[in-house]
Amino acid sequence: MRLSTFIRENSAPIIAEWEAFAGTLDPSPEAASPLSLRNHIAYILRFVADDIDSPQTDAEQVDKSQGKNARRSTNSVAEVHAALRQAGGFNMDQMVSEYRALRASVVKLWSAQTTETTLQDIHDLTRFNEAIDQELTESISYYSLKVERSRNLFLGILGHDLRNPIGAMTMSAELIGRIGSLSERQTMLISQISVSASRVMEILDQLLDLTRARLGSGLQIIRETMDMAFVARQLVDEMRTAHPGNSFTVEVSGDTEGAWDRPRIGQVFSNLLGNAVQYGFKDLPINVSIRGETHDVSVSIHNDGVPIPPNAVAGIFEALVRSGDGEDVHLQSNNLGLGLYITKEIVVAHGGSIKVTSSEKTGTTFTARFPRA
Structure with missing residues (x-):
């Protein structure tokens, strides 16, 4: 049959x-x-x-x-x-x-x-x-x-529908602070609400970026003429204010101007600097280097601290990834494993590349290259 x-x-x-x-x-x-x-x-x-x-x-x-x-x-x-x-x-x-x-x-x-x-x-x-x-x-x-x-x-x-209630919470905290005299304790609590709400908004922005990248549409890049060194100094100043216990150095060489997306470049610096603050030794400086070369500009951010385990380096730029064990766990920005993934997507959307080296002897260095156009 x-x-x-x-x-x-x-x-x-x-x-x-x-x-x-x-x-x-x-x-x-x-x-x-x-x-x-x-x-x-x-x-x-x-x-x-x-x-x-x-x-x-x-x-x-x-x-x-x-x-x-x-x-x-x-x-x-x-x-x-x-x-x-x-x-x-x-x-x-x-x-x-x-x-x-x-x-x-x-x-x-x-x-x-x-x-x-x-x-x-x-x-x-x-x-x-x-x-x-x-x-x-x-x-x-x-x-x-x-x-x-x-x-x-x-x-x-999640990223879209939570923005309105969080925005309302932030606005309410600001209005409470303007109503009248508050005790020191009340002022501190209102400030904490505002800071926490801002962090949640950053996480939601990262979730939206993750969704765009995963859907295949890629991250939207709007180029304009800008100075990479200027943005680097801006973000380092913000980090100094937010983390007064850390020290930062900025080294600039060559022509650092090009056509890039300024807000997206700011995200790159914010994520990499935040990562360096989180895992670097507090008594050693975080070094930022901006080097203008013939066809591109390289950005390097270095910190001395607990190194990324060798078996985790290959997947450090993947979304929702943890590396290491116990107290040596390396979590990406905001503890969601999104920061370095989005950083890589931004660099790639600009036609560039990013890599990381990490060891106890030399510390951890993230290096991104951005073509000028």
Whole structure:
């Protein structure tokens, strides 16, 4: 019996066998319902049987094996299955296990009734595996896309909708300070509210930047003629005010003018200086170096302190990443792991590059290069 015919005529026992196999995979409680396990599998079996019977050239077979098979519909059976599993609380591993179990069930039952293997059987089995692989690839791709969209939507809503209430809180704190005489304790509390609200706004700005970068639209860059050294001195002065216990030095050489996005460049300095303050030794200065070269301007920020572990350097610019253990944990700006990721995105959006070196002997140095235009 042809494999495609066997699948059509034995879908009920195939699903029963598959369900018993899937039950041994120890799925999570939300995935354990027999009804939820059987849901939609009949449609996948029908697609696989039809795919086995469909004509296919050698070139089309090669394309399919390389994941280049053309889409047959806007919402494929595999994509619908992935959407149902994602909405039903299945994780990626559970969904992949479903396909593994389905493949094993079909092959086991078909092999049990096959007495002699022919070339046609080998051909059908090859087409069957190709079809399952295609369905699995489409399901994984769609599931990943749904998860990514949900995450980005959450970040976008979080970053956008929280701005108004936080802005109202900041304004209320400012108005309270103007109403009349306050005790020293009251003044300190009002000031703390304003500072905390400002920090939350910075975090929300970073979340919005993260969302833009993850959606693929990139960070918006508006270039204007500016002096990199001037912005560096501005941000260092702000850091001196915010962290009077730290000392800073600024070294400038060469032509430091170019066309960059001034607010974004300010973010770069703010994130790197904040990182240096957080992890540098308080009794040693933080050194800022701006060097104008022929085609670009380099920015280096150095601090002496606990070095970044060697195994963490490669991923230090990734979003939501911690490096190190215990008290030596290196968290990026605002303890969310966003600061250095956004810094890298800003530098890359300008067509530049950024790197870091770190050791106990030489300290930690972040170096970014910005093309002049």
